[in-house]
Amino acid sequence: EADIYQTPRYLVIGTGKKITLECSQTMGHDKMYWYQQDPGMELHLIHYSYGVNSTEKGDLSSESTVSRIRTEHFPLTLESARPSHTSQYLCASRGEGQGNNEQFFGPGTRLTVL
Amino acid sequence: GENVEQHPSTLSVQEGDSAVIKCTYSDSASNYFPWYKQELGKRPQLIIDIRSNVGEKKDQRIAVTLNKTAKHFSLHITETQPEDSAVYFCAASKGNTPLVFGKGTRLSVIA
Numbered sequence: 001e002a003d004i005y006q007t008p009r010y011l012v013i014g015t016g017k018k019i020t021l022e023c024s025q026t027m028g029h030d031k032m033y034w035y036q037q038d039p040g041m042e043l044h045l046i047h048y049s050y051g052v053n054s055t056e057k058g059d060l061s062s063e064s065t066v067s068r069i070r071t072e073h074f075p076l077t078l079e080s081a082r083p084s085h086t087s088q089y090l091c092a093s094r095g096e097g098q099g100n101n102e103q104f105f106g107p108g109t110r111l112t113v114l
Numbered sequence: 115g116e117n118v119e120q121h122p123s124t125l126s127v128q129e130g131d132s133a134v135i136k137c138t139y140s141d142s143a144s145n146y147f148p149w150y151k152q153e154l155g156k157r158p159q160l161i162i163d164i165r166s167n168v169g170e171k172k173d174q175r176i177a178v179t180l181n182k183t184a185k186h187f188s189l190h191i192t193e194t195q196p197e198d199s200a201v202y203f204c205a206a207s208k209g210n211t212p213l214v215f216g217k218g219t220r221l222s223v224i225a
Contacts, residue, residue: 031210033212039154039155040152040154040201040218040220041217041218042215042217042218043158043203043215043218045212048212050210058212090157090158094213096210101146101163102148102160102163103148103160103213104160105157105158105159106157107157108157
């Protein structure tokens with residue numbers, strides 16, 4: 001079944017560590033996104049991509065980077081985690097065209113930085 | 115760029131009553147307006163969307179209306195049930211640009 005997968009689902013790490021949050025989709029979508037969201041609160045766009053080799057910064061880059069080497073894979077890296085990075089991170093993908101424009105979200109990674 | 119305002123931030127209704135959530139947008143070129151529902155601990159999920167060439171769309175108890183002149187759109191939920199309790203987000207976009215989300219409305223349906 002076509003879906004968006006995120007790993008890990010939960011992560012607790014110490015300050016200063018480098019981490020990579022994984023996101024893969026089998027939707028066949030070109031457009032992918034990363035959001036930061038405290039539970040039930042506003043969605044903040046961190047990075048997005050229009051396709052392979054395309055990456056753009058959102059409103060909240062939060063000292064993170066992304067890469068898009070393959071269509072289905074869009075990992076997010078925090079070079080040096082801080083307690084202010086504690087949040088939930090949601091990956092999303094979106095189709096193209098009038099009949100296929102829905103944006104789907106992954107299940108999220110809940111990150112705690114001690 | 116686009117800016118989306120959403121009201122109210124919290125809404126409590128009695129079971130069986132209707133609920134209305136309103137959003138305004140700033141960019142008159144925006145042409146796609148989805149609504150997402152996020153239950154506690156779950157991912158946001160699309161519940162209904164509307165394009166700028168349509169004024170109203172309905173799906174069972176849920177309807178969305180769009181007023182392009184005033185640049186606002188609304189979500190209407192009739193005959194609310196406890197399972198409608200969630201956070202609802204509106205969004206707007208044009209072409210290939212990312213969705214711009216409102217800040218969300220926490221709906222509580224009281225049995």
